[in-house]
Amino acid sequence: MEYGCIGKKLGHSFSAVIHAKLGDYDYRLCELTETELTEFMTKKDFKGINVTIPYKEAVIPFLDHIDESAEKIGAVNTIVNRNGVLTGYNTDFYGMTELLKRGKVELADKNVFILGTGGTSKTARAVARSLGAKKISIVSRNPQDGEISYDEMYNEANEVEAIINTTPVGMFPKPDASAVDPEKFPNLGGAADAVYNPLTTEFIGRARACGANAVNGLYMLVAQAAKAAELFFNDKTMTEKTDRVFSEIYKEKLNIVLIGMPGSGKTTIGKIVANTLGREFYDTDEVFVNENGVIADYFKKNGEKAFRDKESEIIAELGAKNGLVIATGGGAVLREENVKHLKQNGLVIFLDRDVENIVPTSDRPLGSDREAIQKRYDERYPIYSSVGDITVDSNRDVNTVADDIIRKFSGYCREEQV
Template sequence: MKYGLIGEHLGHSFSKQIQTRIAEIENVKDYDYQLVELNKEEFKEFMEKKDFKGINVTIPYKKDVIPYLDEMDGSAKAIGAVNTIINVDGKLKGFNTDFGGFLYMVKAHNVHMEGKKVLIIGNGGACAAVKAVCEHEKAKDIVIVSRSADRGAIGYDEMYTSHLDADIVVNTSPVGMFPNIANAPIDVSWFHKLECVLDVVYNPILTRLCFEAQEADIKRVIGLEMLIAQAKYTFEIFENMSFDDSIIDEIKKEMLKDRCNIVLIGMPSAGKTTIGKMLEEKLGKEFFDLDDMIIAKAGKSIPEIFQESGEAGFRAIETEVAIEASKMNNKIIATGGGAIKHKVNMDFLRLNGITIFIDRDIDKLISSDPNRPLSSSKQALQQMHKERYPLYQKYAAYVAVNNANIEETVDDIVNAYHSILIDAVAD
């Protein structure tokens, strides 16, 4: 093997994708990068064999590799963990590019740590690199919080009783990582001075922690950027070359474009399904209709669900399906007209998606569809529109008017989607 990533579980790793893309951009030929899952016994054999030119190291081996090394650079020594190794004539040298990756994340978003109190959530391998950056940036107080109050960390109870004056929070724990995306390691509303949240978790795009910070109008920085930055620095070590950091933003934009969902909201018969299928063809993102997913999950039609379980029963299934859909990537998702009535649906769908409100004049909406029990009359439709319209506006990242030329509406959505992604890169 020439290059690769070793770890215990690599099923959701983006490292190969990023490394391959860097090689393409920098025109490095025959760049081979593999993902190698190793258990404890396989890890020992792999390291002793040294059959590689360069490797990245992830959980749980960032410290376990150290006894096999002949040399470590300054960052790796200071941090006490290694995530990059090169093999030079049988001699192994270790590096830690997590330091540079996190420092880039901090600098790119103008996060000022000097004189501030920083809480670091989690006490694993990534914590050491983050702590080193915080020290480098002259943070006044650095407090490590972990479920196990040991190895220099405090417990969550002590955090909530003594450190609610933190200025910055960094999550290095796996809390909120796919597939368990419902959780956040802390409740940001408890912190009275909090000005910034940084999360090293990169899947989902927006973790629950970052989402809650965003909702509270607190600066949040997503983990995808650190992942790409450390990969860039790794590539430079592997190939003994250097290139501009602008490649990080370029790849971040590409990955957001490839991974981010488009979530269509709006009244029944506003055109969500038709527009969704047109977007599927235009963008190459697979189309899903939440109503179809509800029917499949329940094994019965929507009118049958309403007849047997009422609206409350239908909404319960809708929320279950919305949570399932929120874990998907690179999809077009059309929601039912009432999905916005329950905040939890929209909170989940926005973790991996950009919401587009398909706004259609009420006189162009259908009020006699037997598959839509709540909009079976003109009067019911008008009342529904009055109640829901403010919620569509509240949850929309963009409003697309669909009253005339639907092709123009689709083009408008595509342009808005790309514009929002560009803003996300600069955010």
């Protein structure tokens, strides 16, 4: 391996994709146990590596030199091998600083609470100090050496003005967790999460709902990777590529999720969008049928709740993936948990079709006649409107609608990247 990333679990990592966009060099992911780490670092059989959880501190004893800023932080995430001499750097400092700047998360004169005590936590402390934080509190499940517990943090809820999560809580494959409850901090103005998968973590989604400026870790990941590549190749132009690479990654990873009434064209239009963009297409109703049989028969035998439970399982699974086009059933947005799962990695687009243009069909248990369609429409229209990030008129030709979706999706990705 010439270049790559080492860590304990890397199944969630975007690093190889990012470095492929930064330049034409071989970059690989290398999962190591603690025992394997010792052997790997002793052999020095690499030119440059990134280091992630949980080895940002563990690699330090193997280094011949350590950059001054990395030494002060006490954590290394980038190592360059120059003729057998290993030098450690911390490009996370640069990445986190750029993330906070881009997301307008203000730390100056703020009470900043940093969740976690590992290598990224140490970086966050250094960044907070450099940006003029008034007070920095380190929150741990097992506090020591001046750290505080999560209970103590909640007891000081009115003092919490900014939170940086450096723990893996909320990371794929367990995206439903949040390290803290943002709603309990009435003066929370800014939040940042080092987790980047899913694109909108539970913590960040809830912090935004509270009105805080809140950003996930994807931009930090790209920025620190560009800074690392600069060190690998002594190429000052690498960091100039950060915005472009971030924009491309974000667009590639963000799902396109179609919601709307049964008969609004979600499946037909979704397939056209997926084919045009070269993406995989999933229809949650089709997935259900493949796994459980005809929906109308299942409804009749098991009831609506059983159907909705199965539907929620399908949505949670698909919502955790990246780069898909997903067409949902008409009632999918009736459950808040479904909306959350669809938005974790997705842009939700409401296909708005006039009720008179929706044709009742016998295979829809709750939309088999005109009266039923009108009732569902009246019940659900406000929900579709509030849940959708973007609304598209689907009374037009399906190809025109698909083109409109692609155009608006691209525009959203340019404007809402963090």
